[in-house]
Amino acid sequence: MEVEVKLRLPDSAAHQKVSDLLSPFHLKTHLQENIFFDGASSELSSKFAILRLRFYDGDSLCVVSLKAKATLIGGISRVEEDEEPIDPSIARACVSEPLRFGSVINSNRILKRARDEFGCGDKGFVCLGGFRNVRVVYDWEGLKLELDESQYDFGTSYEIECESADPEMVKKKLEEFLTGNGIPYSYSKLSKFAVFRSGKLPE
Template sequence: MSSRWIRKLTQITHKNKIMEVELKLRLPDSAAHQKLSDILSPYHSKTHLQQNLFFDTPSLTLATNHRAALRLRFYDLDSQSILSLKSKPRIVSGISRAEEMEEAVDPALARLCVSEPGQFKVVKESSGILKKVEDEYGVGTDELVCLGGFRNVRFVYNWNGLKLELDETLFDFGVNYEIECESNEPEKAKIMIQDLLNDNGIRFGYSQVSKFAIFRSGKLPEFE
């Protein structure tokens, strides 16, 4: 691997967040998902095809000891990839809060890290996330393995001043349907979206756990 190529691949864009706050409402089935998609179609902005892959030690040090998830997300046939670290998540009545850091990583290098997690040592040269994982959580890049993950089809809508993300998440053990909305006023967004769903006769429930937690459990949660 040439030094010039390494320099190109290790160019990282940082976007650090103190707290990510999202409304997460679960839909019961594909029919509800399709009905909501049809209603929101005039407000459609874009559709993303995502692949989410997670990394930890074989004994799950990050998840078990630190309630943290290290993820590589690939967008739209590897046109973009994002490394993220989420920690200390909690969901109460459908409102999710988690500490989050994000960095854009060259997709070619990110794919190398999937097949050879040892290549994270190259990313670490300019990564605040991997430095945090090592310095605060005591996990070196040489300890990381790929746990696998899931695919997600995300429909994005700009509706009444809100950015709505309608997800169809494909796990090996089933499909989960969810609508998300990141907002500084989650309670207000919650009322607006619940009114939209109720007015159109679409059943919903509050999401109780993250997609990563569902992946780790190996089964879809019961719809309540």
């Protein structure tokens, strides 16, 4: 179970202010490309699950993830997540032709789970599309903060996230940081995938 605090920033100005304040604590920046898939008969989405390929910094790394049973309440996200690296060249081929997943399904634990637990792939896979994300990672007061700029076809959204086993403590700490610096925020109500699927930025 992945547990994260997710706070939404209203605009690029708030995002820039957070970026400036956290710059001394910068660890790394990733350019991510997220592509989502379902079974041809909606085997995953009908059970509230998601299959995602995430490419990092071009094709330097690709990870396949299976997410299920997601909740997002009061800015705290909980989701069952399982992931495993996959050869980026194979992943790109699967994006172009999702039927190619069939040739690698037995050699990848996540794809096997999608088939064995959800029946996904028996009739093939379909690509749902995706979005790009610029993720900047910081080590701030013992926390690993991730500042996201998510670029959808219909606009850009901004979010700060932190994975923790004690989300209430982290949320309080982040709220104090943002409020103390006059940065507006709200609790994220939708996952990035849900925003992508809705076709519009959250209100």
